[in-house]
Amino acid sequence: MSAAVSNVVSNSLLSPTLWWLELGRRLHERKTKGLAFLYLGALLAAPTLLEKPPPHLLAAVQSWFGGDDPFGLFMYVWTDLAMNKLAVLTGVAMGAGVLVEERADRSLILFMTKPVTPAGLYVLRVGSAVLATAGLYLITQLIGLALFSAQIDGFKPLAFSISGLVHVWAPIFATCLSALCAVAIGRQLGAALVSVLVLFSLVGGAFLGVYNPAWADVLAFNPFTQSVAGVTYLQSQSFGTLTGPVVGLIVLNLTLLAIGARLARRIEP
Numbered sequence: 001m002s003a004a005v006s007n008v009v010s011n012s013l014l015s016p017t018l019w020w021l022e023l024g025r026r027l028h029e030r031k032t033k034g035l036a037f038l039y040l041g042a043l044l045a046a047p048t049l050l051e052k053p054p055p056h057l058l059a060a061v062q063s064w065f066g067g068d069d070p071f072g073l074f075m076y077v078w079t080d081l082a083m084n085k086l087a088v089l090t091g092v093a094m095g096a097g098v099l100v101e102e103r104a105d106r107s108l109i110l111f112m113t114k115p116v117t118p119a120g121l122y123v124l125r126v127g128s129a130v131l132a133t134a135g136l137y138l139i140t141q142l143i144g145l146a147l148f149s150a151q152i153d154g155f156k157p158l159a160f161s162i163s164g165l166v167h168v169w170a171p172i173f174a175t176c177l178s179a180l181c182a183v184a185i186g187r188q189l190g191a192a193l194v195s196v197l198v199l200f201s202l203v204g205g206a207f208l209g210v211y212n213p214a215w216a217d218v219l220a221f222n223p224f225t226q227s228v229a230g231v232t233y234l235q236s237q238s239f240g241t242l243t244g245p246v247v248g249l250i251v252l253n254l255t256l257l258a259i260g261a262r263l264a265r266r267i268e269p
Helices: 002-009 016-027 030-049 055-065 070-095 100-104 107-112 118-151 157-167 169-185 188-204 223-227 229-236 240-264
Strands: none
Touching: 016 118, 030 070, 030 118, 055 070, 070 118, 070 157, 070 169, 070 188, 070 223, 070 229, 100 107, 100 188, 118 157, 118 169, 118 240, 157 169, 157 229, 157 240, 169 188, 169 223, 169 240, 188 223, 223 229, 223 240, 229 240
């Protein structure tokens, strides 16, 4: 598959065939298949976590969302305990090896013989990683929409769908950040370690503004805080509260992609 991608690279980075081959290569990787099993595990495990929730967690969720709402508890468990953690793992697995893997197996030299710049190859690799990441996430949400409707009391399909469409930008951010770390550090292990530390620190503060509203403005810079806006939508019931976070996350990811592409020029075969 890498050889096929390399042959098409010589034509154009804008070629749909190239992107199709690159996405196919990404989806056939063992780490992508491993991530798919993790997402499947989240689908199966999330409802069981609601059977006997810790009393302090139940009381906290009731105070955040008002009243005894089983769906509010489920959304917290699903988003924070499951999908936030998977966002970090997905991002690191998909992004931390961009270009440095190719350099390690000497295939980067082959790509450099084609009329393609390291920055262009970086955009291609990160783009395919983002597409695969979003695909895994959204397919999981679609399956969850069908499963949870029958398993969760008071399940709200629209709110669940809205939350997923906002939160999908969390694993995309994790992927873009990990890829940036890869070309900045130049070593896959180092990039993975730095990405994990930064991303889990951000995940830890994702709901802090919900726990303590006084911190909400201070934590607005946290991409994971913005990505859980779909959950806080349960409180406001206003689509207007989602526009800012989504636009901000899109701009942030494009910025990370641009910085990473610039740093990719330093990568030597």
